[in-house]
Amino acid sequence: MTILETSNLWFKYSGGSEWALREVNLEVSEGEFIILAGRSGCGKSTLLRCFNGLIPHFYDGEMIGYVKVCGLDTREHPPYVLSQYAGMVFQNPDNQLFALTVEADVAFALENLSIPRDEIRERVDWALKIMGIEELRDKSPLELSGGQKQKVAIASILALRPKILLLDEPTSSLDPYSAKQLIDTIVELNQKYRITILIAEHRLDMLLPYASRLIIIDNGRIVLDGNPREILEKNDVVSYGVSTPRVVKVATQLKKVLGDSSNLGTPLSVEELVEIVRRRRYQ
Amino acid sequence: MSTILRGLQFYPGKTIIHKLDPRVKLVISLLLMATAMMYIEVTIITIIVVTEAVLAIIAKVFSRWARTVYGAAPLIIFVFIANFLFKLSMPGQSINLQSIYEALQLAYRLVAFLASFSIFFLTTTPEELGMALTKMKVPYMYTFAFISAIRFTPILAEELQSIVDAQKSRGLELEKGNIISRLRRYIPILVPLMVNVLRRSYELAEAIEVKCFGAKKNRTYLRELKMKLKDWTALSISVTLFILAVYIRYFSKIVIP
Amino acid sequence: MIVFENVEYVYPNGFKALNGINLEIESGEIIALMGENGAGKTTLLKHLNGLLKPTSGRVLIDGVDTRNSTVASLSRKVGIVFQNAEDMFFSPTISEELAFALNNFNFPEEVVKKRVEWALKFMELEEYRDKSPFLLSGGEKKRLALAIILAWSPDIIALDEPTVGQDILQKEKMIQIIKQANQQGKTIIISSHDVEFIADLNPRIILMSRGRIVKDGSAEEVLTDIQLLHECRLIPPQIVSLTSRLDFLGFKPKLARPEEVAVEIARRLR
Numbered sequence: 001m002t003i004l005e006t007s008n009l010w011f012k013y014s015g016g017s018e019w020a021l022r023e024v025n026l027e028v029s030e031g032e033f034i035i036l037a038g039r040s041g042c043g044k045s046t047l048l049r050c051f052n053g054l055i056p057h058f059y060d061g062e063m064i065g066y067v068k069v070c071g072l073d074t075r076e077h078p079p080y081v082l083s084q085y086a087g088m089v090f091q092n093p094d095n096q097l098f099a100l101t102v103e104a105d106v107a108f109a110l111e112n113l114s115i116p117r118d119e120i121r122e123r124v125d126w127a128l129k130i131m132g133i134e135e136l137r138d139k140s141p142l143e144l145s146g147g148q149k150q151k152v153a154i155a156s157i158l159a160l161r162p163k164i165l166l167l168d169e170p171t172s173s174l175d176p177y178s179a180k181q182l183i184d185t186i187v188e189l190n191q192k193y194r195i196t197i198l199i200a201e202h203r204l205d206m207l208l209p210y211a212s213r214l215i216i217i218d219n220g221r222i223v224l225d226g227n228p229r230e231i232l233e234k235n236d237v238v239s240y241g242v243s244t245p246r247v248v249k250v251a252t253q254l255k256k257v258l259g260d261s262s263n264l265g266t267p268l269s270v271e272e273l274v275e276i277v278r279r280r281r282y283q
Numbered sequence: 284m285s286t287i288l289r290g291l292q293f294y295p296g297k298t299i300i301h302k303l304d305p306r307v308k309l310v311i312s313l314l315l316m317a318t319a320m321m322y323i324e325v326t327i328i329t330i331i332v333v334t335e336a337v338l339a340i341i342a343k344v345f346s347r348w349a350r351t352v353y354g355a356a357p358l359i360i361f362v363f364i365a366n367f368l369f370k371l372s373m374p375g376q377s378i379n380l381q382s383i384y385e386a387l388q389l390a391y392r393l394v395a396f397l398a399s400f401s402i403f404f405l406t407t408t409p410e411e412l413g414m415a416l417t418k419m420k421v422p423y424m425y426t427f428a429f430i431s432a433i434r435f436t437p438i439l440a441e442e443l444q445s446i447v448d449a450q451k452s453r454g455l456e457l458e459k460g461n462i463i464s465r466l467r468r469y470i471p472i473l474v475p476l477m478v479n480v481l482r483r484s485y486e487l488a489e490a491i492e493v494k495c496f497g498a499k500k501n502r503t504y505l506r507e508l509k510m511k512l513k514d515w516t517a518l519s520i521s522v523t524l525f526i527l528a529v530y531i532r533y534f535s536k537i538v539i540p
Numbered sequence: 541m542i543v544f545e546n547v548e549y550v551y552p553n554g555f556k557a558l559n560g561i562n563l564e565i566e567s568g569e570i571i572a573l574m575g576e577n578g579a580g581k582t583t584l585l586k587h588l589n590g591l592l593k594p595t596s597g598r599v600l601i602d603g604v605d606t607r608n609s610t611v612a613s614l615s616r617k618v619g620i621v622f623q624n625a626e627d628m629f630f631s632p633t634i635s636e637e638l639a640f641a642l643n644n645f646n647f648p649e650e651v652v653k654k655r656v657e658w659a660l661k662f663m664e665l666e667e668y669r670d671k672s673p674f675l676l677s678g679g680e681k682k683r684l685a686l687a688i689i690l691a692w693s694p695d696i697i698a699l700d701e702p703t704v705g706q707d708i709l710q711k712e713k714m715i716q717i718i719k720q721a722n723q724q725g726k727t728i729i730i731s732s733h734d735v736e737f738i739a740d741l742n743p744r745i746i747l748m749s750r751g752r753i754v755k756d757g758s759a760e761e762v763l764t765d766i767q768l769l770h771e772c773r774l775i776p777p778q779i780v781s782l783t784s785r786l787d788f789l790g791f792k793p794k795l796a797r798p799e800e801v802a803v804e805i806a807r808r809l810r
Contacts, residue, residue: 039707040678058492080495088493091705094438095486098494100410100430107505114499121505142437146577156494172705175576175733177773202707205736205778243708246736246778246798253802258809270778274785280809281788442627448591449628451611452620453688454644471640474630478674 003070003163003196004028004051004086010064011046011055020046022220024065028198030163033190035207035228036200038217039241044200047217048166050074051198053082070163080113087162091169093149096156097141102133105141106156113160127155130193131185147178151185158189165189167199180206205245208232209269216240229266247273296406300342304514305407305415311517312403314525319395321532323388324539328395335398344405351401352394359397363390409433414508423502439480446475541567542588542696542727546597549583549751557583559751561597565729567695570722572738573731574762575748576773581731582623584748585698588729589618601696616645619694623701625685629673634665634684637673638691645692655691663687663717679710686717697721698729703737711737739763739777739795747772764793 009024021043028034036044049055053074056063067074070085090096099105106127110120128134131151141149150170157165167186171179183203187210189195201207208214214228218240224231231237232248251267258264264280267273300308319331339348366386409430416426450471451457457468510518531537544563550556557580565571573581586592587599590606599606601617622628631637638659642652660666663683668676673684682702689697699718703711711734718741722728732738738745738759745762747755749772755762763769766784769776776784776793779801784793789808796804 039709040705052493054489054492058489078498079492080498083493083495090486090490092486095483096490096494098427098431098434098487098491100408100413100434104410104505109494111502111504112495112498114501114503117503117505117507120503124505141434160495169705175773176735176775177576180775202705238708241707241709243711243736247782249798250779250782250802250805253799254805257803257806270781270785273782277786277805277809278788445622445624446627448586449620449622449625451591452589452615452622453628453641454612454615454692456610456612456644471628471630475627478629479627 001030002027003030004068004198006050006065006067008065009050009067010062011050012062013046014060014062016061018220020061020220021050024220024222026215026222026225028164028196030196031190031194032212033187033197033210034199034213034215035204035211036198036215036217037202037204037237037240037242042217042241043220044217045168046220048088048168048198048200051082051164051166052086052088053077053079054088083109083157083162084113084160085162086164086166087157087160088166088168089150089154089157089170091172093146093153093173094141096153097149100140102128102136102139102141102144102152102155105152106159108156109160123159123161127159130158130189131155145178146174147182150174150182154185158195162195164196164198167197167201169200169202171201171203179203183207183210202243204243205247208245209272216242228268232268233266245269251276296343298342298406299513300338300402300406302513303406303517304508304510305411306418306508307510307514307518308403308407309415311521312399314521315399316396318525318528319392319399321528322539323392325388325391326539328388328391331395332398335395335402338402339398339405342402342406344402347405348398348401351405352398355394355397359390359393362393363387366390411508414504414506417504418508435483439476442479443472443476446472446479450475541565541600541602543600544584544587544597545600547587547594547599548596549587549592550595557751558587558594561751561753563746563753563756565727567727568722568725570718570728570741570743571730572741572743572745572759573729573748574733574735574738574745574772574774576733579748579772580751581748582700583751585620585700585729585731588696588698589614589620591620612644615641615694616692617694618696618698619689619692620698621685621689621700621702623704625688626673626678626681628685629681632672633670634673634676635660635669637684638688641688641692647692655693659687659691662690679706679713682706682710682714683717690721694726696727696729698731700731701733702730703732703734715741733774735763735769735774735777739779742795747774749773760795763795766793 006024006026009021010019011021012019024047036047038044049059050067051069056075057079069082072082072085074082097105099108103124106124107120110123128137131154133148133151133155136144136148136152144152171182174182183206186197190197199207208228211228213226214231215222216224216237223240224235232244237244247267247270251264251273255264264276267276315331315335319328322328339345363386366389367382370382370386413426413430416429417423455468455471542565544561547558547561549558561584573584575581583592587594587606588601590609590611593607601614606614629637631640635656638656639652642655647655660669663686665680665684665687676684702714718728742759745757745759746753747762754772755765755768763777764780766776766780777795779796779798780793783791783801786805789805
């Protein structure tokens with residue numbers, strides 16, 4: 001089922017001289033896990049902001065084409081309505097937490113929507129639980145590590161019960177270990193709770209094994225869109241500012257050495273490559 | 284100055300004072316101050332300060348409370364000197380024990396004031412304060428602004444420190460030169476700080492939009508203050524005592540030593 | 541040469557960020573300080589130019605005890621590029637931004653001019669010289685931040701998390717610049733938790749955890765110690781994870797280029 005679609009979408013920020021998005025056509029089905037990749041400034045963030053109505057409602061500019069989120073045309077609905085369908089988490093966790101306790105932060109959006117207290121309580125409990133941060137409930141944001149803050153930021157959006165979660169480089173300020181933990185949680189949201197994920201990230205090595213789809217954007221245009229294995233098998237994505245994980249490089253080279261008939265497939269993680277090599281070894 | 288600020292900073296605790304409704308605490312603080320306003324006599328002010336000290340002991344914040352009052356010493360001395368000089372400047376006044384004594388009384392009253400404020404802030408979370416504001420029908424915009432100020436002040440302080448560090452590492456010496464050139468030296472600190480604040484507020488605006496801020500006119504609240512029995516009790520005791528104080532001052536003939 | 545002798549640093553709030561640091565760095569080395577956020581990397585960097593002075597122990601920069609010197613005079617020797625270095629811009633033009641430190645250090649006017657020109661050229665920012673630094677793109681801002689430090693040619697260049705938020709092309713550029721500066725004789729000290737980036741750079745690594753140095757050795761030595769990396773909450777480079785799991789082919793954990801590993805796997809499979 002299509003949950004998100006754009007049709008011939010163009011966008012130019014007011015005051016900007018170039019189009020930030022060019023002719024974007026996209027259809028997303030429910031339950032997908034999509035990575036948006038590309039060099040800094042390629043348009044990934046801009047595209048994400050089209051999915052929850054920040055564009056065109058918050059950012060001024062020229063927009064051509066349309067975006068529909070769960071059937072709602074983003075031009076006709078304000079961000080606070082669209083955010084209940086497509087919730088957005090930003091890069092810097094500090095700038096997304098407004099309250100003085102974790103619980104209050106997770107309740108914040110619901111309070112703004114005038115949701116009855118009992119339901120707020122229920123949703124807050126749920127969001128804290130699925131993010132695995134119940135024990136942080138009464139903590140102040142100042143006491144949290146970067147990774148914990150980002151989990152709170154995600155919980156505060158999940159409380160809105162969106163079908164789609166938009167994440168704009170959520171791990172960029174985290175160290176690798178915290179990043180891995182956050183990504184694991186995001187994967188669980190997708191696999192266990194069927195939340196559709198669209199994530200802009202540079203850390204492809206951690207994400208690729210879980211992604212159903214990779215979209216590479218260059219200069220505002222979608223240049224590659226498809227299964228991550230196929231894309232990485234056939235294309236050199238470095239020129240788009242996307243780093244190919246080392247295992248993919250090893251596998252590509254291995255195929256060259258062993259010949260095309262080797263039938264290695266395209267492993268996206270260390271485990272997959274080890275498995276392939278093991279099978280060949282003991283064939 | 285920082286000592287005073289620290290005296291106004293909340294420290295988590297579980298004493299009866301901490302658990303009192305912030306509105307009741309605010310009323311008690313204000314009543315204590317009002318009492319101090321009515322009386323100038325050293326005996327009464329002493330009673331007030333001692334009461335405050337007892338409250339601070341019950342709340343287990345005595346040493347912090349004492350430090351706040353101590354930290355305010357320069358301010359208190361300043362008030363004393365200013366009062367004294369003011370009195371001197373009046374026609375027909377000369378330096379005598381009476382004028383020193385009066386100036387001292389005023390300064391002492393200030394101690395009672397600050398001490399009362401300090402207990403309130405030491406035992407009330409900013410969040411409770413926010414909830415109290417909401418209950419007192421203060422528009423949410425103001426409560427939100429208040430909470431944001433508390434939330435982001437430490438972050439901005441950190442930001443300021445990193446800017447100072449970066450510019451010092453570029454050879455900026457803030458302590459050098461006369462006052463004019465010193466002010467100019469602050470430009471490399473102030474401009475980046477302003478740019479930073481602007482950028483941050485933009486990002487905050489975006490995040491707040493996504494969190495449906497202002498979506499509905501009537502906001503709901505997950506947590507709300509409710510007056511409990513102990514709150515009513517504390518309130519009625521303090522109001523009774525205050526009425527007594529008013530009575531003694533204005534309607535009785537009791538002479539205060 | 542940089543010497544840390546039993547350095548301890550306690551922040552005013554009582555947090556002990558450095559605990560018994562002993563360290564010697566020769567001039568011309570490339571050093572990576574690694575460890576999770578909060579391990580003490582940035583605190584250590586701030587000791588290099590005296591922004592922080594040790595609570596106990598001492599730091600010597602070319603024999604000068606940092607406690608007996610000012611940040612300004614130490615900074616001539618040690619240039620630090622902070623993580624959000626672009627937050628320090630304040631001048632109307634990029635040329636003026638570059639000249640700021642040079643003027644603070646009292647370089648003669650014609651030298652300032654020459655150095656600014658050199659830095660603009662070295663970092664490929666010439667066409668922007670009269671533009672406002674705020675109009676640069678993210679990657680260009682990072683380059684300007686580095687150019688600012690390189691302009692006064694400090695002997696030691698310290699970079700705090702230079703790759704955060706950078707894409708692969710920007711990282712490759714960064715490696716190139718670091719190597720170039722090192723070839724000109726600069727000592728380079730990088731704090732980072734980006735293992736793949738550091739693996740590419742292949743420097744001497746000082747691994748930190750909770751204010752202590754837990755290992756000091758070559759990239760090969762440190763990055764193949766998987767157990768220790770986990771204890772320090774770092775994730776080993778993919779090549780190391782891979783080779784460590786190919787033990788059934790006789791592999792030992794090692795750092796190598798992907799192509800080499802592929803050839804090696806193929807050879808052992810045959």
